[in-house]
Amino acid sequence: DAGITQSPRHKVTETGTPVTLRCHQTENHRYMYWYRQDPGHGLRLIHYSYGVKDTDKGEVSDGYSVSRSKTEDFLLTLESATSSQTSVYFCAISEYQGDGYTFGSGTRLTVV
Amino acid sequence: SQQGEEDPQALSIQEGENATMNCSYKTSINNLQWYRQNSGRGLVHLILIRSNEREKHSGRLRVTLDTSKKSSSLLITASRAADTASYFCATDEWVGGAQKLVFGQGTRLTINP
Numbered sequence: 001d002a003g004i005t006q007s008p009r010h011k012v013t014e015t016g017t018p019v020t021l022r023c024h025q026t027e028n029h030r031y032m033y034w035y036r037q038d039p040g041h042g043l044r045l046i047h048y049s050y051g052v053k054d055t056d057k058g059e060v061s062d063g064y065s066v067s068r069s070k071t072e073d074f075l076l077t078l079e080s081a082t083s084s085q086t087s088v089y090f091c092a093i094s095e096y097q098g099d100g101y102t103f104g105s106g107t108r109l110t111v112v
Numbered sequence: 113s114q115q116g117e118e119d120p121q122a123l124s125i126q127e128g129e130n131a132t133m134n135c136s137y138k139t140s141i142n143n144l145q146w147y148r149q150n151s152g153r154g155l156v157h158l159i160l161i162r163s164n165e166r167e168k169h170s171g172r173l174r175v176t177l178d179t180s181k182k183s184s185s186l187l188i189t190a191s192r193a194a195d196t197a198s199y200f201c202a203t204d205e206w207v208g209g210a211q212k213l214v215f216g217q218g219t220r221l222t223i224n225p
Contacts, residue, residue, distance in 0.1 A: 033212070042200070042217035043155075050210060058212065090154055097211040098204065100145055103154035 003027040006091050006104035013111055019078040021107050023091030025071075031094045032074040033101065034058075034066065036087040043090065049074055081111045116144070116201040116216035124222040131188040133219040135201030136181075144177055145213065146186050147200045155200065158186075191223045 004025045013019050023032060034046040035058075045058030047066040055066050063085060065077045078085055088108050092101040119134045135144070143162045147155040161168045161177045161184065168175045174187040188195055198220045202213040 035215075040217070043215040045212055045214070048210070048212060056210060092155075098143060100157035100160050101147075101155070101213060102157065103147075105154045106152075 004093055004104045006107050010108045013081050016080050019081050021076045021089055023074045025093050029093040029095045033092040034076045035090045038087050083111050086111045116203050118216045118219040122220045127223050127225050131191050131221055133186045133199050135184045137203045141203045143204055144184050145202045149198045193223050193225055196223045
């Protein structure tokens with residue numbers, strides 16, 4: 001989607017390895033979010049950011065950490081990947097609270 | 113927490129017919145949003161309706177909101193094959209001064225030619 005890119009698009013990793021997913025935006029939006037999407041669970045919020053170095057936990061934050069050192073980048077790290085973290089991960093941005101979100105195209109992560 | 117729940121889970125109709133999807137939620141909201149997701153893609157924002165609004169239109173989309181029943185509906189008129197997608201409602205949840213969107217599990221819509 002225009003203005004927001006996620007990398008990588010696909011990744012296969014082994015159990016126990018650390019993994020970092022990147023979300024990059026060119027919209028200069030203040031708010032950034034990481035969701036995971038799983039069958040039967042819909043989208044669930046992992047972490048979100050309301051400014052540089054300002055982050056907070058979402059509904060399913062265990063096993064994940066985030067960092068935002070620049071407005072444009074929001075990194076999601078799986079400290080030690082587990083098979084339960086096999087999912088599709090989406091990043092989203094919004095300019096203001098209460099706005100609609102713009103989503104990235106997602107990262108499909110498989111932990112074997 | 114899962115606020116919005118869509119109904120039905122799946123809907124299959126003929127091209128040209130209207131499609132109606134419903135969303136119910138549990139707690140009070142400031143706004144409710146609808147998103148579309150094509151297979152293998154990210155979600156696309158369709159429409160936002162605020163708690164003081166009852167109906168909103170955007171092209172072939174019509175959204176209603178009934179805060180007394182804690183429900184919303186999305187109507188797609190004159191459906192097209194390109195409308196085949198999953199549709200999600202999302203409600204805003206405020207925690208510690210921060211607003212987050214909580215998504216339902218979606219309705220999978222199939223438009224048959």
